[in-house]
Amino acid sequence: MQHFNTPLRSKVQGTQNLHTCLPKGMDFFILLSSTSAVIGNRGQSNYAAACAYQDAFARYRVSLGEKCVSLNLGMVTGVGIVAEQRQLGEALEAAGYQGIQESELLAMLDCFCDPTFGVASSFGSQIVTGLVTPQSVKSKGLEEIFWMRKPLFRNLHQIDQTKEDPTQKTEVTISYAALLNSVGSRQAAATIITQALIKKLSKTLSSPEENIDPNKPLESFGVDSLVAVEIRSWLSKEIKADVAVFDILASDSISALCLLAAGKSSCIQTIEDTK
Incomplete structure (x- = not known):
């Protein structure tokens, strides 16, 4: 139970403490959530739940008229552990985590840390990054990922649709x-x-x-x-x-x-x- 609660406390209680202790009218309030809150994480459901809490809390905070944005981050390529361990990055890509560049992350932080940036709307309080589309997965010869079949992600099937290439070999499904x-x-x-x-x-x-x-x-x-x-x-x-x-x-x-x-x-x- 201790292992399950550890990531919950840091995000749930940590977010609550910042909201309670910091003054009202902050120039910015950014929560670093994860794509796991959106597509799930079979091996770390506690972490996914903690990130989903941050997404919900961002909506709650903007409903009070306070600034808050929750960033659902996947992997950031070119830096950190993903850059150091190539196989980890490949495994994350196969699981549906589309990486973003460090420069893209810094650009988002520049935007949301700008004091002139107003209070986000309810839907604008959550920014999802790096969701891979079914078409891009198939183009790499990979199987469709389990979470793509959920109704929540049906719009992703409409993105990057291309005409079928008659010269491209169709993969045979084996039972x-x-x-x-x-x-x-x-x-x-x-x-x-x-x-x-x-x-x-x-x-x-x-x-x-x-x-x-x-x-x-x-x-x-x-x-x-x-x-x-x-x-x-x-x-x-x-x-x-x-x-x-x-x-x-x-x-x-x-x-x-x-x-x-x-x-x-x-x-x-x-x-x-x-x-």
């Missing part, structure tokens, strides 16, 4: 559930799952399939808890296997993980366990 339903051994099922997971990792990590060795653990490819949560969701959706995030991260190799997933898959009707 792994159907493939697994036809196998008769756990090892055969594991082979299918391994091939599928390598394709998934290739897209998620922006790495060629031939560079992903199934005999190595996921951590050797830079897979962290956020990517592990995405893999868990993919295993549940594609092969109907409920695999814990701990088991995904602790697995000795990709092959071992897929063998475990094969044993948990409800798609497999007949299994003659091979030893």
